[in-house]
Amino acid sequence: MKGKRVLFAAAGIAILLCSGCAQDEGKSSSATTVPESFLKEVFTTDFEKRYTEFQKDNDTEKYYDTFSDCASEACIEAMSGDRMPLKYDKKAEENFAKAKVLEVKCEVDEDGEGEFEVLLGYEKDEDKKEKATGQITVIEEDGKEKVDSFFLSNIVEVK
Secondary structure (H helix, E strand, C coil): CHHHHHHHHHHHHHHHHHHHHHHHHHHHCCCCHHHHHHHHHHHCCCHHHHHHHHHHHCCHHHHHHCCCCCECHHHHHHHHHHCCCHHHHHHHHHHCCCEEEEEEEEEECCCCEEEEEEEEEECCCCCCEEEEEEEEEEEEECCEEEEEEEEECCCCCCC
16 A cells, blocks of 8 residues: 555656646747757857867768757758858867857747847856847747847957
């Protein structure tokens, strides 16, 4: 009898935990979460070792495929054509200047258009902070919200 109570209690906890996960998943599809994730990926140098992996085989398709969860095919194509953020990952590596995102502010309207502000910090100079601002567009592609385009209003120099 005691074993059944423990089993029911464990099942109840599992259901509560899973329902919490489902709510979080629902939130991740909101218009601001997708752009924020995208901006963090773009502005964090060597995000999840993408540049480190790129250096092994110089496979640009594999490098840009890392954005496929949050960027549309058109956005990835445009980024690849501009070598964004590959050129910044390369320069950061050369200058030993790894940038990380400290804060992202992004507001997207019901039409999928918005503005963003990203505050960057640098590992080797914690006092140095820079702000990148611009516009961003979100669409639905393959049943998911994805960033379709973004434009930087100011160029952040990796030093």
